[in-house]
Amino acid sequence: MEHLIPRIHQLATQVAADVVALRHHLHAHPELSFQEFQTAAFVTEQLQNLGLKPQAMATTGVVALIEGRNPESRVVALRADMDALPIQEQNEVPYRSQNAGVMHACGHDVHTSSLLGTARILSQLRDEFEGTVKLIFQPGEEIVPGGASIMIEEGVLENPVPDSVFGQHVFPMLPAGKIGLRSGRYMASADELYLTVRGKGGHGAMPDINIDPVLVTAHLIVAMQQIVSRRANPKIASVLSFGKVIANGATNVIPNEVYVEGTFRTLDEKWREEAHVHLRKLAEGLAESMGATCELEIRRGYPCLDNEPELTARVKAAAEEYLGAENVIEIDQWMAAEDFAYYSQSANSCFYRLGTRADDGRFASSVHTPTFDVDSKALEIGPGLMAWLAVRELTAPSSTEKASL
Known part of the structure; x- marks a missing residue:
């Protein structure tokens, strides 16, 4: 199959300008999670223009098949996410977001346009490969429960069942032209914490007749950190962070309650479950000991993301x-979370990072910031690489074939 590499490079160069234009259109018209109606319609139109027959899933999800020779022989799935973030863009570019307070600050416009570019390439190579490529355009990656879980519940990994699933994500820490890979456990689970501490409010000059939930909350925030620092095995990565605290009193008013939001993340699913128990027990016990009450809701987020080792080794070889x-x-583990983890729980999967920074240091802003942008060179690398990975994987022996060798 190596003879196809120059052909795919050529096709990637040919479609690059169109992919950039697709990305600029998507970037200018971002939509929040599970509201990607115009995006889904745009993706559907682009796929239909290639002669494909896209199907709707999970309201705003889109799935299509590209069939080569002997389409039932093997199946590879390629996934892109489509939603944007509630961020006001600060970039002064012609393709700046036209939707106030909404921005493709995590690169999902890159993922979607790149997969559309891959579809263009593979549509011209149908006679060159055997098997089927399933294109998955997924909504709602940015918020729990995650579009991936809903797509899977609705059967995106069935009819046909993929032998492997690939996903890519922008990575401004690497220059365009490079990719980052890690085998095995790569990204963390992520659970959302919602804590309400209730006391007895009153005049700030008379704390003796009140139960101060602000003070209780301050103790809780500090004490709960020892779950990570003293209860977790030091070899297990864990993060506990609180990002919102609302104590709606005044300089001389102790409020009745305090509301807190945070996140708990880890790279170990067993410890994740244990930590939930410890967090609840500590929060409730400490609050009670200080005369207050508290309610801790732990909203389960995405699980840990695992890259299947044998598949990742093949991806590494094909990418090289x-x-x-x-x-x-080779990149390090990352404590961020991704709902691609649901695919990794259900099928042999590999999630890799696409470099997007320019060689001169431009486009280095992190994801989830109002100045995030990418070097357009990545929009030539991404589609071509994913096309090659798909074609290369379609020739890999299945588990059944390997067992008979």
Whole structure:
């Protein structure tokens, strides 16, 4: 199959300008999670223009098949997410977001346009490969429960069942032209914490006749950190962070309650469950000991993301063939979360990072910031690489075939 690499490079170059234009359109018209109606319609139109027959799933999800020769022989799924974030863009570019307070600050416009580019490439290679490529355009990656879980519940990994699933994500820490890979456990689980501490409010000059929920909350925030620092095995990565505290009193008013939001993340599912118990027990016990009450809601988020080792090794080898070994970088574990983890729980999967920073240091803003943008060079690398990974994986032996060797 290596003879197809120059052909795919050529096709990736040919579609690059169109992919950039697709990305600019998507960037200018971002939509929040599970509200991607115009985006889904746009993606559907682009796929229909290729002669494909896209199907709607999970309200705003889109799925389509590209069939090569002998389409039932093997199936590879390629996933892109489509939702944007509630961020006001600060970039002064022609394709700046036209929707106030909404921005593609996590690169999902890159993922979607890149997969549309991959679809264009693979549509021209139908006679060159055997098997089927399933294109998954997914809504709602940014908020729990995650579009991936809903897509899977609705059967996106069935009819046909993929032998492997690939996903890519922008990565401004690497320059465009490089990708980052990690085998095994890669990204953390992420649970949302909602804590309400109730006391007895009153005049700030008379704390002796009140039960101060602000003071209780201050103790809780500090004490709950020891769940990570003293209860977790030091070899297990864990993060506990609180990002919102609302104590709606005044300089001389102790409020009746305090509301807190935070996140708990870890790279170990067993410890995740244990930590939930410890957090609840500590919060309730400490609040009671200070005369207050508290309610802790732990909203389960995405699980840990695992890259299947054998598949990841094949991806690494294929990426080195396409990009050169010097452009395939091993990266560290990351405590962020991704709902691609649901695919990794259900099928052999590999999630890799696409470099997007320019060689001169431009486009280095982190994801989830109002100045995030990417080097357009990534929009030539991404579609071509994913096309090559799909074609290369379609020739890999299945588990049944390997067992008979």
